[in-house]
Amino acid sequence: MSYPYPANIVTICERLVDRIILGILGAPYRILSDGETMLLEDGVFYGDQERFPGAAAVCVEPADKDRTLQGVPNMTQNDFIIYILTYVQKVDQSVQDTRKDVDNLAYDIEHWLHQDLQLKDPLTSAPALIHGFVQRSESGLAVKNNTLYRASRMTFFGRNKTSLPVA
């Protein structure tokens, strides 16, 4: 019998990428202040990137996995920290609008992720976490390929439990 929760941070990150892509497909996106919809679907990546195909991008960067022993023999509690980085760079709008866009994008992603705290598999409904949520959201700047992007970094925290020889 396979243990229900994955211990691999890659699985957790892939679920996050899937959820963000599906969220973006379904949302009437409001990233541009003039109401135009931005096609972000191709701008979602596993891991941070140096070049982006469009004016906005979302990267899911694995950061940390912490395993501690629990009372039951061989049982461990796994705490995952994953960064979700959002970038926006628009030359034809003011810095204020770009700042708002990136912060709105970050909040929307946070909102989509919080619709399912267990990061269930969309097909089988198998949960990946006991619970997971965005713990912190920081606004900032990032230079990518000599271009200054307005950015936001969200810290996603997830927790599950696995038995040691299995996962």
Next chain:
Amino acid sequence: MSSPFGDLPNLPRGKGKYGIRNYLQTPVGGAGPVGPSESSAAFRAPLRLSEIKASVYGGLRFNRVLYAGWAFSPTIGMVAKDINKLGLELENFLEPLNAAVAYMTESIRRNFEEQGRPERWEPLSDYAVKIRHSSEPILVRSGRLKEVATSFSIWTITPTSASIRALPSFVWYGTLHQEGYGSLRWVAKALLKSTGNPANVNPKNIEKVTKRLQAGTLHPTDLAKETRFVIPERPFVVFQEPEDLEAIQEIFVQWMEAKADAVGRNWNRL
């Protein structure tokens, strides 16, 4: 906003869903600045045919893709409550809805007879042909599914709407044929359904997600297991566009004409 001047004989038919909205925002024969009050109904201007057509085209809504969980997907239905009543004091649309359902029943029967419209259903697999000893007719073996799908009883008809929301449990397999099962397209639909918003499950998004699944940029865990058995989509309960939509709109137009005539508002009788 005023009514259009003169009849509009060339008002395109079958365009209700696609652009012609109710431009008659004010009820015809409503109270003018010096005229009698609407409630008195002492005088009402005769209705023009164009007004009736516009009222029906703008207000009749067809739901072709109404995902209702696992019951039957897509369900189909039509909603008539938004039809501009043009002061005819219509409260229920049972009569035209029943006529529309009778029409749709025949349309569904033709789908079975022609084995898919407008495109033919995908042929049966070699295994299926071997099991049933024939390659045609597709989807008709005992005839039970066809009989149920073309029966009046599967429709839920209310005063303002008519819809098929589920098939009876003894023809449960009809749902699999209607929607398909196990293909990447089916997985794409399942992924989009998981977002919780039925509006996300539209052909454009299904196409995008299918491409992503092919490219491996989406990662549902049990993809291999979910796509092990594939039943192609063979939709038999569908509105054929534009013929079915036009025919149903015409049923409503004729019914409203008859109603206008009955209350003495026929445009030909001044």
